[in-house]
Amino acid sequence: MDTTVASVFCDSYDEKKVDAAVRRTIDLLGGIGSFVRPGMTVLLKPNLLAGTDPKKAVTTHPTIIGAVARILIAHGCSVLIGDSPGAGVRYTPASLRRAYRRSGITPLGNIPGVSLNYDVSHTTCASPDGTVVKRFLIISPAVSADAIITISKPKTHLLTTYTGAVKNLFGLIPGHEKSLFHTRFPEAEVFSEMLIDLHGAVRPVLHLMDAVTGMEGNGPMSGKPRDIGLFLGSTDPHALDYVVSSVIGIPPESIPTISAAKRRGLLSPDPLILGDDPASLHLAPFRLPDTKRPAGLRMKMMRRILSRLQHSGRSITPYPAVIPAACIGCGACERICPVDAAVLRNRVAEIDLSLCIRCYCCHESCEAAAIGIRDSLLSRLLFGSRQ
Template sequence: MFEPVSVEKCSSYEQLEINKALDNAIDAIGGLDFVKEGMTIGIKANLVAAMNPDKAVTTHPALLKRLCERIVELGASVIVGDSPGGLFTPAFVKNVYKTCGLYELEEAFPGKVKLNTNLEIKDAEFPEAVSIKTFIYTAWLDDVDFIINFSKLKTHAMMGMSCAVKNMFGTIPGTTKPEYHMRFPEENAFANLMVDLNEYFKPALYVVDAIDGMEGNGPTAGEKRHIGLILASKKPYALDMVCADIIGLGINDVQTMKVAYERGLGPKSVDEVEVVGSALLPDVKISDYKKATIHQSITFEGGSAFNNVKSAVVKILFSTKPLVRPSECIGCKKCFETCPAHAITMVTKKVKGKEVLLPEIDRSKCIKCFCCQEFCPKGAMKVHENPIGKMINRK
């Protein structure tokens, strides 16, 4: 049986309400029983970009504050960190911490809680991995006794959903992430990479900030959507299944859940998960949550000519690609800089009579990793669906 998943209602980021809901969510699955006096606990938050907490892109500081408080009360110290998308340098990371409102954690618990400043990287070998048997990771994770993965519930253009499993991609240094997209451009291989990282680091606890989530063009440029929940579990796979079910997704919508099931690590459906806590799943499901995209790896089994034709037609109809919206683009070159396939060039074009610098995508090189969409600071890079496929999907 899979690890139980706790689901607690929490209507706002007001501190007193958070304290009660987060405590209930954690305590319902055994609490912080692994934390002992004198330990150092690492909280791996979702700090993908320097964005205000109200944007629902990053783990909210009020939740991190309560978790830190609980750990400090047990006599341990805390390091909070992540590797944002971009340069893994002191100036860049400090700006992310500042914009995400995290310096208040150090102020609230002086000497006991600190934001990570160890920006070294290390090499890892993981022979049991499916995708990534050797990789580099952020060395600060070796400075802690246990890791707590504190993710944010969001849609994701490539994986369908960014939550507990996907959050461990932040163990890879920022500028290396696009390289790994290039190494594993196919959805199944990239999803296995995410699972490999979870199996290598084995966080002791997973918590999800789903008070405000993100729908649509996630994980950074979508729309904030109130969900009103905090979830927790000792393992990520059943936790992700519950989160997906709440926002109307299933195993075929989230590739990380699919490969986890194939590897015997996760459930096939939410019916196989023991859900505990005060919130009942039927009461908290959201029927109209906007998905990020339709996945590209839709095929029909069998090698017949007819099935090959069906697969080709479906691939065309339901394919997705990144596409810039010129009116929102500021010509910052972020997409150009982060594209692992070097499929983007910056060109000067006329828009409404004015010459502007815009990205141009070479479709023959594009691997559809959606790094350009994920790291666009203005959300100008959109996930574009085939109009006919989009119409069929809506129906």
């Protein structure tokens, strides 16, 4: 695989700047004709985790999606924008309409040649080389399109530490089907192996990344936006994630998708970077999620030891806690929880920690920021209080 990563400075979502950065990035990789032919239908797969204001940096910015779409249209392609939002919402035309509207994507459907996906069917797709999953249910437009181009967003992530090009693919799994994978693979390491198998099932022709602004802290939903100032692209999602995680100060080896790619021999130790040097940005490291504090390695070892001594190592793993005063009773956490640990009682969410597998989907799904992350007493005794 070609491990070249194109990187171009872009310090705002001003349309002219974005157009220039997107065009230069794609040109550095050989031009759009290297990936698609005129007449093709191309699925543009942004990160549409939830319908939220683009300023919150949860979703791929609509200006970026529009710039990529216009390049494809000018090349003679048709563009379909599609994703299955992950935040505990049902995968229905109505929920898609809401997500498009709230994330500023709706007007893109007015560009001639561009449509927004409302097909909520799914199709089985094989991943012949998969090591933990060999067949996936995938949203149908990703299977019927002639090519897929992803546009991810770099963010911290409570479960996988970082989400970028590889983790973005999880949005191709329809609706609540995602919860099944959290149940089957509650540990980030095996979950990440599954994501690599998923890549093998869909094989996008190009991975682009909106790193004009990313997210730090308790991402992917409730962290804080952080300016980065880059737009990037590569045909290799692992090389792209490796470069971006290094730029934002998250050691690549601490990211389970990157470690999994390395174990499988899919990670080039030295990706070639074309364009602007991202290291020259000298960014201060992104703040990690509360679930991945610096004592992570020590905690991980302790968890392994405890898991042998106890029924499980959950006793020192940070846990989700409902803030009742902030809960609006929307039920998103109840719908997304893969093990029915989150339930609504009298229109306020409650979490049964004896069932909870610490996948943090409820935190990710809560638009009211009513689910916090807490350390257990044992964890506080062993590692001290979180700052």
